[in-house]
Amino acid sequence: MRPILIIVFTTFTAIVASTATAGLSQQDAEARLRMAMQIARERNDKSLVAEVEALAQSFKSALPADSDGRLRDLEKKVGIDPGGWSMAGQPLARPTPAMAEQSRVLAVKLSDAMKSDDPARVRAVTADMLAVLGDQAGVPDGRRVGVRVDPKPMPEADATRLFLAAIASEGRAVEQLSAGRPLPDQMLRFYGYLLDATTTVRPAIARHAPDELPRLDKLAGGSAQILLGLQQADGHFPFPDLRGRNIRFGEMIDRQIGAGTIEIRDGWVVTADPDGGTQFDTGVCGVALIAAGQLHKNDAWTKAGLRAADWAIAQHCCGNFNYNAFSVSLLSHAYRASGEAKYRDAAVRKFRVGVAPGQAPNGRWLDAHNARTVYHVIILRALGDLAAALPPDRKAERAELDAVARPAIKATLDEFDAAGVTVEALPELQSLRAAWPGDARLNKAIDQMAAMIVGKCTDGRRVRMGSQPHQLAGVVIPGSLAITVP
Incomplete structure (x- = not known):
């Protein structure tokens, strides 16, 4: 899903106005809309996705005075706690831009450390990652709405x-x-x-x-x-060539073909x-x-x-x-x-x-x-x-x-x-x-x-x-x- 979301929210960045209302900045509005869109898409709910898009459109020229309230109403429908950063009281990831940038650098170091087969080298990198993420470490960037059901005995x-x-x-x-x-x-x-x-x-x-x-x-x-x-x-075991049939995996395969790292044969990625x-x-x-x-x-x-x-x-x-x-x-x-x-x-x-x-x-x-x-x-x-x-x-x-x-x-x-x-x-x-x-x-x-x-x-x-x-x-x-x- 992530490549799609990047495209969608490049548009959102242009739509949400640079002006801000008291208590809600443009950056906060964009981040909360991004999270609402992600959860709505994961629920595969087209009507919710349309509501998120409509709200972003309504913020196009300026953030209205009631923008925070309208965001909160949308978040309730999506299943997010009003305010945008938890579901059922369970936190959702909210990394700062600095955290995100440093995490990308450390991800490369982590991959290199893994290749060493040395747990100490890996732990040195993950210690740095924990230091960068702070209270955001171990917080997911998406959750699912839960279901409460009573057990019923069955032979x-x-x-x-x-x-x-x-x-x-x-x-x-x-x-x-x-x-x-x-x-x-x-x-x-x-x-x-x-x-x-x-x-x-x-x-x-x-x-x-x-x-x-x-x-x-x-x-x-x-x-x-x-x-x-x-x-x-x-x-x-190989992976099917899903180009043209699955957006996420199709884009992944296109990137790997461009990098010359995979081979496709008879409809399968065989490397x-x-x-x-x-x-x-x-x-x-x-x-x-x-x-x-x-x-x-x-x-x-x-x-x-x-x-x-x-x-x-x-x-x-x-x-x-x-x-x-x-x-x-x-x-x-x-x-x-x-x-x-x-x-x-x-x-x-x-x-x-x-x-x-x-x-x-x-x-x-x-x-x-x-x-x-x-x-x-x-x-x-x-x-x-x-x-x-x-x-x-x-x-x-x-x-x-x-x-x-x-x-x-x-x-x-x-x-x-x-x-x-x-x-x-x-x-x-x-x-x-x-x-x-x-x-x-x-x-x-x-x-x-x-x-x-x-x-x-x-x-x-x-x-x-x-x-x-x-x-x-x-x-x-x-x-x-x-x-x-x-």
Whole structure:
């Protein structure tokens, strides 16, 4: 979204008048409009976007006397607390121009430090970043409006039938995927999430709907076939060429082509993202293949997942902490599947270099992008996966992990308590409960999130795939929505 916003608010800068009313400067008006536009766009609400644009137009010649009040009314509609810099009392990033400029310089230094694989060098840079950001460290540059929902107990059999009905609602797409034919313009993480979902729910389907197993296994096989067919020789998974179909990613690909850093072949970016983004799809797909390979005793799938992990070992960490977290998760799963110490050791190293040094005092990650909850929970999942991979005798490493995980979990639950459930992250929270059991707030959040996902998929009469399949699959796991196994 960011390239679009830059264009939009270049216009806003010209529209908002240079004059100011008492208590509201041109700079403040522009910043608050920018934040309102960002949240409105993320809500995908065209009417709200139009209201923000209209208000900016009304400020064109001068800021009217009631400009602050009109901004506050708009902020309420968007979901921002009146005044523009918090949602449900949770702060939104408000860096000064000096902070922004110094952060850009330090981001380059952080990337260089990551390539050293030296945690001390990385921490030296993140210490400088914390000093620059001050109280803005760990404050996200965007939040989502939360949902408050009461948990409703659901028997495992009912949750299983809901998943099957949601899959069936996709009709032709499921037939195409079951035949091993990719859907147009999909990132490979989509097939990874789908394969992960079939793995998660298969034991419950075997108990409650065994006649559905052939269809489920065909869908799993087709998804895995797509992944194996597109995995690159070195183990990573490519990215679709989305030029002309996705503004954000199309512009990113154009820049990388101009810089000569990527190669496109048969509609796919087959070279790894120089900014580290390939860790995302490779992590998701590798984990899914490892888990499915073990469940189905399919060596080809397991080996493909391990090949992805071997690729991850060879990569330097990058300046985007959540990208590095995907590799931590993949390597943790690879160790649990293979027992090979190289995977566990690489997971710990990447945690120490590419994840832990970026944590801010408030428990989130220090830059405004990684401080967003949607990226924060990716890091949380990696922490849970690493905890599952650490043997009991690795007490020092577990202590390091605990020191990072506990404030990170608290930061998430504090937001949910204040605003309601703001993201879909059921498997992510479940991995945390397995590693750090007995947290009543975490258990409550899991039940609420499961209820929210169920509500997105059915109104009690009709069923649809209203969530990502791996998120809905998480509802079937005992412990979600007070699931009971007969």
